[in-house]
Structure formats: C-alpha cells, structure tokens
Amino acid sequence: MLNSPALEYFLEVVRTGSVNEASRRLLVAGSAISRQIGKLEQEIGVPLFERRPRGMVPSEAGALLAAYARRAALETDQVLAEIRGRGRLGATVRVASSQGAAQEFLPHAMAAFRKENPGTTFQLPVVSPSSATQLVQDGSVDLAVTFSLAPAPDVRVIHAQRAPIQAMVRSDHPLAQRDEIHLHELLPYPVALTEEGTTNRRLFDLCCSTEGISFEPLLVSSSSSALANFVKEANAVSLIGHITVHERLRNEGLKALTLLNPEMHLRTIQIQAMAGRQLPAVVDAFADHLIHRLSEIEV
Structure with a gap:
C-alpha cells in the first residue's frame, strides 16, 4: 500500500529535483528519503525518476504518481476541514x-x-x-x-x-478618433511595452516578425499601472489587455483600440x-x- 511518508518524500523530491534539497526541507536524512523512494519503486515495479546530472526528473510513471499524490493530499485536507466544520x-x-x-x-x-x-x-x-x-x-x-x-x-x-491585445491611448491622442488599427500604424508614435516573456509581448513580437516591422519602446515594464501612467503623461501608445485596465479605461480618459492583426487575438x-x-x-x-x-x- 502506498503510505503517506513515502509519498511525502517522493513529492518533495519531485518539487526540488534533489534528494539532498528534499532532505534539507523536510529535516529527514537523505538516506531515509532514498530508501522510501526505493520501496515505492519496488512496490510499483517501475522507476519513478530519471537520474540526470542536474537532478532527478520524474519518469512518466513518476509524473502520474505525483499527480495522484497531490490530489490525494488536497482531498485529505478538504475532508479534514469539512469534519472540523470549516468546509x-x-x-x-x-x-x-x-x-x-x-x-x-x-x-x-x-x-x-x-x-x-x-x-x-x-x-x-x-x-x-x-x-x-x-x-x-x-x-x-x-x-x-x-x-x-x-x-x-x-x-x-x-x-x-478570449483576451485580445489592444492598443491603449489617451483620449486626445491622434489615434483616439479610430476604433480599429493595424500594428504598423503605431510606428510614428512613442510606444511602451510589457517585458519579454509575457503573453502580451510574445504575441507583439510574433506580429512584428510577421509584418517585418520593429519598434524602439520608450518604456518596458512588467507593471500595467506604470504603462498606463506613462501613456497618460507622455501621450504614448501601449499594448494591453482590456481585462487588465478596464477600470482605468472607464475612469481615466484612456481608450482601447482594436488591433486588426490576427496574431493579437490568439x-x-x-x-x-x-x-x-x-x-x-x-x-x-x-x-x-x-x-x-x-x-x-x-x-
């Protein structure tokens, strides 16, 4: 039978990728953790980890067991909370x-x-x-x-x-008279962008690559508040999701323009x-x- 200590040790190694790090976090000897994982592998009959130079990675069977163990732990907590009247x-x-x-x-x-x-x-x-x-x-x-x-x-x-990316401008910006634009129409104006790696920026970069255009942003930030404030103060253009700033659009004299490029709707x-x-x-x-x-x- 799969026992709780073994699953606890197993999950911690999955999380950390290392028996030594799991040992440090759990305050349990690494040899005890390795022994419990070995028993699990013997009980199940397949390896639960792939041992790699940079750490331990769950095998396909290990990933399945990890998903089960996480659900079981959460459901146990939920049942106990309901028994105690907190569910x-x-x-x-x-x-x-x-x-x-x-x-x-x-x-x-x-x-x-x-x-x-x-x-x-x-x-x-x-x-x-x-x-x-x-x-x-x-x-x-x-x-x-x-x-x-x-x-x-x-x-x-x-x-x-769906959460398309839109262009955000001040209500007195030259583009504010429009409801729809293409990305290349932003080229004459100062632009503020989110950091690389965000879904917003990834789709923007994809669109620029498809269109063969490039921008030199005046501001790059992970903060939508900073981008919105920069748009207001510098009369710039930023790309943002409507969900992110719908209250600002309603209250702060900003307008969202639909971008017609299909990449911005993905x-x-x-x-x-x-x-x-x-x-x-x-x-x-x-x-x-x-x-x-x-x-x-x-x-």
Missing part, C-alpha cells in the same frame, strides 16, 4: 495570477465576493503565466487566473475567454484548476463568481 463557505481561497488579472480584475472580484461571503479570505501570489499554471498543477493553489496561448497538462480549464484568459481534483465548495463558488464577472467585461 463550508468561510475558508481561504488560494488563487495564483499573472500580472494582467491581478492589477484590477481579481482585487475587485475578491472584494465583491466577500460582501456575500464575509468569512472568506484569499491568498494571491502574482507570478508569470506559466508559473501560475504550475502552482495549480502541483497543488500549491486552488485556482489560477492567467493568460494562455496553449493547453497545459494536468490542468482542468474551468473557463476560457490568447485567452483562463480559470484553471488541478485536473481530477474536487474543489471545495467555497472555491467552486468563487470560480463561478469569476466567470460571471468576466462575462460582464466587454473586449
């Missing part, structure tokens, strides 16, 4: 998010949810899109709200909604959960709340 609406919801959704959308959604469910508390780590998905995959959070360009393994997409915003996991009632309720709020945002 109803009135618990902590852990949501990982990329910068775009964390700036405005999620804080407003969380505050609104708490008005109906005042016992609920939240944790909101803000990370890269791929890291948000990874936190859901390994069970560190309940939900991820993040922009995505492609499917991810071991993830259930609860909701997906991403979605997703609400993700671990595949196969039964979510606690409060997390399910908050996911439904997010879906409703997303449906109210026009893009």
Whole structure:
C-alpha cells in the first residue's frame, strides 16, 4: 500500500529535483528519503525518476504518481476541514495570477465576493503565466487566473475567454478618433511595452516578425499601472489587455483600440484548476463568481 511518508518524500523530491534539497526541507536524512523512494519503486515495479546530472526528473510513471499524490493530499485536507466544520463557505481561497488579472480584475472580484461571503479570505501570489499554471498543477493553489496561448497538462480549464491585445491611448491622442488599427500604424508614435516573456509581448513580437516591422519602446515594464501612467503623461501608445485596465479605461480618459492583426487575438484568459481534483465548495463558488464577472467585461 502506498503510505503517506513515502509519498511525502517522493513529492518533495519531485518539487526540488534533489534528494539532498528534499532532505534539507523536510529535516529527514537523505538516506531515509532514498530508501522510501526505493520501496515505492519496488512496490510499483517501475522507476519513478530519471537520474540526470542536474537532478532527478520524474519518469512518466513518476509524473502520474505525483499527480495522484497531490490530489490525494488536497482531498485529505478538504475532508479534514469539512469534519472540523470549516468546509463550508468561510475558508481561504488560494488563487495564483499573472500580472494582467491581478492589477484590477481579481482585487475587485475578491472584494465583491466577500460582501456575500464575509468569512472568506484569499491568498494571491502574482507570478508569470506559466508559473501560475504550475502552482495549480502541483497543488500549491486552488485556482489560477492567467493568460494562455496553449493547453497545459494536468490542468482542468474551468473557463476560457478570449483576451485580445489592444492598443491603449489617451483620449486626445491622434489615434483616439479610430476604433480599429493595424500594428504598423503605431510606428510614428512613442510606444511602451510589457517585458519579454509575457503573453502580451510574445504575441507583439510574433506580429512584428510577421509584418517585418520593429519598434524602439520608450518604456518596458512588467507593471500595467506604470504603462498606463506613462501613456497618460507622455501621450504614448501601449499594448494591453482590456481585462487588465478596464477600470482605468472607464475612469481615466484612456481608450482601447482594436488591433486588426490576427496574431493579437490568439490568447485567452483562463480559470484553471488541478485536473481530477474536487474543489471545495467555497472555491467552486468563487470560480463561478469569476466567470460571471468576466462575462460582464466587454473586449
């Protein structure tokens, strides 16, 4: 039978990629961890790790066992919470998010949810899109709200909604008289961009490569607030998702222009959960709340 200590040790080696690092974090001798993993491999009948010079990587069987162990640990915690009377609406919801959704959308959604469910508390780590998905995959959070360009393994997409990238300008900018533009029409104007590696920037770079054009941005930042403020102060143009700044667009004299280039329409915003996991009632309720709020945002 798969026992809890062995699975705990196994998961920590999966997370860290090293028996020594797992030993340090768990305060357990490395030999004990290796022995328990060896017993697991003997019990299952296949290797759970590939030993590589840079560390230990789960084999195909190891990845399957890790997914099972994560779900089992989360469901055990959930059952214990329900037995102790904490499984109803009135618990902590852990949501990982990329910068775009964390700036405005999620804080407003969380505050609104708490008005109906005042016992609920939240944790909101803000990370890269791929890291948000990874936190859901390994069970560190309940939900991820993040922009995505492609499917991810071991993830259930609860909701997906297109999240095109738009040009953001001041209401008195020369382009503000337009509703739709092509990317090359931004060339005469100062531009502010997100950092490389974001879904926004990856699609922008892809479009530039396809069109054979290039820009010299005056500002590069990971902060949508910094980009929006720079647009206001310098009368520049930035590329942003409507979900990221919809409150600013409504209140601060900014306008979003549709970009007609098809590359700028390839991403979605997703609400993700671990595949196969039964979510606690409060997390399910908050996911439904997010879906409703997303449906109210026009893009």
